[in-house]
Amino acid sequence: MDPQKYWRQIPARYRLEAYKCKNCGKVFFPKRLICDNCKSREFVKAEHSDKGKLLTYTVIRTGPADFQDQTPYVIGVVESENGARLTAQIADVEPENVAIGMKLRMAFRKINKTGDAGVIMYGYKAVPEFE
């Protein structure tokens, strides 16, 4: 991946920066320029929420070429407490212990390595949240 494409997304991938529509309050991750709910173009940084629940998931057995060495891995749709949704790997749990509705917490993790130099790419994964 070209560095500029990677660096551009660091606020979203490293810090889960979400934005809230100033007018209607809808939370977006990643950032958008116009709200699809009310068409407002003004946003404020949203309260960061690293807690959420699992809406659905799968276990990837055959992955894209550069993820093949990680298989099997679990990936799912996570809805955070502020309403923002994202797709993330579900880590630190055996596939058979993953269930729709389970409570999760977002964590900063290594996602992949790329190219011959094995440059490491970072981002978010979700891990089980124990109360």
Add this chain to the structure above:
Amino acid sequence: MREVAIIGVGMTEFGELWDKSLRDLLVESSLKAMDDAKVDAVDAIYVGAMSSGLFDNQEHLASIAADYLGMVGVPATRCESACISGSLAFKGAFLDVASGYSDIVLVTGVEKMTDVSGDKAVAGLSTAADDEFEGYNGVTFPGLYAMIANAHMKKYGTTRRQLSLVAVKNHANALKNPNAQFRMKVTPEAVEGSVMIADPLHILDCSPITDGAASVVVAPLELAKEKFAHHKIVKVIGLGHATGTIALHSREDITELDAVVKAGERAYKMAGLGPDDIDFAELHDCFTIAEICELEALGFCAKGEGGLMTERGETLPDGKIPINISGGLKAKGHPVGATGVSQIIELVEQIRGDAGDRQLKKADIGLAQNLGGSGGSSIVTILKGLGSRV
């Protein structure tokens, strides 16, 4: 708007066609449709292709089409909307003719996918998802549909066996389609015993990687009646087009293909018809779960009952509404840009009564539904036969 008819159809066989290049496929299919229409020139060309750049290092198919069809100078347009690129090209041609701008228009959907390795073909396909926020985290296309399947099973009690029955039916249908890539019978046990790709989807839940092209020729209805009545006239009575979110996670209800709901509503409204008026349909079964969600989205059954409807046999060739009599993407094959046009061809052949061994008894009104990505776009087309063969 002028009314529009389909006056010619033609396609290549679907499969791993190593002896045929991208342009061979494009031209072979186009000429077949032009021969079927009995035209040797057209006013415009529309080409549907998802990613000839990634799959074959060749963009600018509009020029290639005109050039290699011996029609340099004719305006040509290439359309892209992932897996609905073929239907989008058809829509372009429909509007071109309906508006009165052009009379005879050729539509060709094409994809040459086996000139690159399987890994590269899969990577190319995955560009139809959200690269920055889905692909980056390691999601695959089967993975996205697997997440839809898991959510559907949890919410509605759809069973693993019901998914299998979609594959079993479509493979059985393909046995009667000489153009199909996989003419082999499968059993539910074979589907469930095949290698797991993304739980709960096995390899036999997935459509294959395919080379192929499919073409139709369209003309104004009045001109078709006057000059092209050597076939039963097939009229375009409904065409609905809609978008959905690019990322699955942004979809309010993960089990609902809302782009299909909207495209279907628009097509039904234009045709002045509802789901009960449709005799048969070609649905975009890129994965078995997709066909189940589409049955629901198009109103062929209630929300959540697509699996049950399949299990009851209502989608079999002798059922309430035969679905994917061609074998569907699942068994006929899925050369992405060609798929939408090939669905339309199946409707035309059935309506004309030219479908050979797989001819349905009642096939006056047919519906084709094409789906892009994990639901980011959809086009629904409704065709009707007029009068009898001249």
